[in-house]
Amino acid sequence: MVCRKGVLSVSSATASLHGFRTRSELDRYLEASKIRERAIEMSNDVAGTYNDLKLRIFSKYPDLFPEEVFNMETFRWSFGILFSRLVRLPSMCGKVALVPWADMLNHSCEVETYLDYDKSSKGIVFTTDRQYQPGEQVFISYGKKSxxxxLLxxxxxxxxxxxxxxxxELSxxxxxxxxxYKEKLEALRKHGxxxxxxxxxxxxxxxxxxxxYAYLVVSPPSMLRQFDELAAAASSKTGARQDIRFPELDGQALRFILDNCEASIAKYSKFLQESGSMDLDFTSPKQLNRRLFLKQLAVNLCYSERRILHRTQYILRRRLRDMRTDELRAPRIFDGFWNLFK
Structure with a gap:
């Protein structure tokens, strides 16, 4: 592996599940976070792949694939090991590869460094975005990920x-x-x-x-003809108009988002409050240490995501307050003009 100074890019790895072995652990530790739904989907995909292999291969050749080795637990572990170590190579159209020793590089959010295939040396080149001193730890970016x-x-x-x-994520x-409801749902489904x-x-x-999306949710029946336009704008589809504005709905739409934001914050706060007494009933030191580790990861995730929700809450409240101030100011201005002509 060659190390040299260069221009930014990002390496990325295909997602896998790390640490969380069962559905109950996902429900327990990721209860407040919307990332839980993605984790469950990933977990189901892994289980489905294993069951398919078991049906087609493992069960037919038990001597070659003994169950004490080729079981769900070891499959999940090997799946996580494999996909957390895959490196996407930009110069090879995003092909993925296993690069020995590359997984020993730790991630830093402050660097923009990458691994890529170098045709001249016919090897994987590690490009840094800064100079490093001898003995200093070298970091890499695992990609622009939340x-x-x-965590996953x-x-x-x-x-x-x-x-x-x-x-x-806010739902x-x-x-x-x-x-x-029926007409709005039809418009949404039309746009995926x-x-x-x-x-x-x-x-x-x-x-x-x-x-x-919020405009669509709060829009009255009189806006039936705009439902399709709003759903298209909410879908991120190429060509859809994104700068849609309905000032008469701004207050309702912002309040709708704020209500959902505060409901989500309440879930995070509840989890953090209850996490102190979680996992104190294990007698096995090994089990206890593992559960405490998972809990700490979940707590750290909750704090970071709740921080973003609090920021969103602040912005929404400020916008609504400014709108109310403007509404109160308008009659005063009108009264001022009226008094001039008395």
Whole structure:
């Protein structure tokens, strides 16, 4: 492996599940985070792959694939080991490869370094974005991933506030009591969305698609003709108009997002409050240490994601307050003009 100074890029690895072995552990430790749903989906994919291999190969050749070795637990472990060590090579159209020793490089959110195939040396080259002193630890970027993605893929959570790519997912949903529920759902499905959808929030803001989704949710029956346009804007599809604005719905849409944001914050706060007494009933030191480790990861993730939600909450409250201030100011200005003509 060659180390040289160069220009930025990002290496990435295919996601896998790290540390969490069972569905009950996912439910227990990732209860508050929306990353739990993705983790469950990944876990089901791994289980499905194993069951398919067991049916087609393992069960037919038990002498070659004894169950004490080729079982679900070892398969999950090997799957995690494999996919957490795959490196995507930009110069080879994103092909993935296993690179010996490369997995020993630790991740840092502050660097933009990458691994790639170098045709001249016919080897994998490690490109750094800065000079390193002898004996200094060299870091690499595992990609622009949120803390939740880093947890599932590599089994760690960066320190709160240190990951500029961190995000927290906020779920928004249509209400079944909506008079136009059927029409709105039809519009969403037409553009690849569902009655419930998650949007990534960052400290710097949220995607414009979320506001379009909120507009659709709070829109009255009189806007039936705009449902399709709003659903398209919420879908991130290429060509869809993204700068949709309905000032008359701004207040309702922002309040709708704020209510969901605060409900999500409450879940995080509840988990953090209850986490102190969690996992104190294990007598096995090995089991206890492992559970405490998973709990600490979950707590760290909760703090980082709740921080983003709190920032979103602050922005939403400020916007709503400014809107109310403007509404109160308008009659005063009108009264001022009226008094001039008395």
């Amino acid at each position: 803390n939740g993605e880093l 893929s590599y089994g760690f959570v960066p320190e709160e506030g240190t990951n500029p790519s961190d995000s927290a 928004l949903s249509l209400e079944k009591s909506d008079k136009c 969305l569902s009655a419930s959808h998650c949007f990534p929030l960052q400290v710097t803001g949220w995607p414009v698609q979320m506001m379009a």
